[in-house]
Amino acid sequence: MAQVKVFGRRDVWAGRQREISDLLQACLVEAWGLPEDKRFHRFLLLDEADWIVPGRSSRYLVLEIICFEGRGDAGKRALIRSLYDRVVPALGITPDDLELTIIETPRQNWGIRGMPGDELALTYSVTPPDSAG
Template sequence: MSQVKIYGVREHLLPIRNQLSDVIHACVVEALQFPESKRAHRFFYLEKDDFFRPATASERYVILEFLMMEGRTVETKKKLIHLLYERINAQVGLAVADIEICILESPAHNWGFRGMTGDEIQLNYKINV
């Protein structure tokens, strides 16, 4: 299980929303071996005055938060991060200084979906990759 939260300034994030979602999803499918049909992205649009950013970032700065079940290897998570930087820069045009990524993990028993907890359900993809 994985969910993605994308934060950015509304006027800069909204125009790239669909393209950014497609790139993020392609990276998740490749790195985490997710099914193509599994996409859970949420966009959080902020006003300029509500989104403080590092001095090294422009107004196009975005934060990507990945919420996922524990089980992926360090190498898998690093592959995801490197793919995101490479492809978002190349395909969406965001500078790497404008992309911040955080992966947050929790045990499967902390997740609930389809009426069960994550450790009870049979998924159609692997977590331990």
């Protein structure tokens, strides 16, 4: 399970949500083995006055990836590398224009389909074999 929040300026990124979502999902599928149909992306696009980020360009994006614990350090590094390798060139931004945080929480802290996340049967692994820390 992973949910992604995308923060950026409305005047720069509005209308490009699907393009960005497709890039993010490709990285999550590649690095973490998420099923293609497990896509939970939210765009929080702000007016210029509400986006105070000194030293960053107008194209600056912030990603928050909220997920179950268990991916391991190697899995998190793989996702970070994939995001910088794919998203930066595809969107025509610099590495300084992309910042991300992976926020892990225990499965029991999630409520999904009417039950705690640790009681939920998933169709995919949260701990891929190559993600050992």
